[in-house]
Amino acid sequence: MAFINVEVTFRIFDSYSLKDKRRTVQSIIQRMKRRHSISLAEIGQQDMLNLGQIGIALVNESPVIxxxxxxxxxxxxxxxxxxxxxxxNLV
Known part of the structure; x- marks a missing residue:
């Protein structure tokens, strides 16, 4: 059984307001949840205009997969x- 938990920090290029940033981060979270059946959440950098940080967690029987x-x-x-x-960053 493999459990992966990572923190991903990224720079957003098309963000001119916190509203733009929030829309991008939420879109990433929702789309990746649907597509890959994993858990995601915004975990930091919430007041930074061009930086986002999300946590990703997934479990699978095979570490390779x-x-x-x-x-x-x-x-x-x-x-x-x-x-x-x-x-x-692996957590």
Whole structure:
């Protein structure tokens, strides 16, 4: 059984207000939850205009598959949104 819990910090390029930022972060969370059946939540940087931070948690029987899912999630986020992932920390 593999349990992965990471904190992802990213820079948002198209954010001109906290409302823009919030819309982007919530879109990432909802879309990735639906697509990959994982848990996500905004965990920090909530008052920073161009920085976001989310927590991602997933469980799978195989550590290899769990890591592949995490990698796919991070790739999807960077490809679909105007953001740059600056830090990924295992918790």
């Amino acid at each position: 769990a890591n592949k899912i995490l990698e796919r999630v991070l790739n999807d986020i960077e490809e679909e949104y105007e953001i740059e992932i600056v830090e990924v």
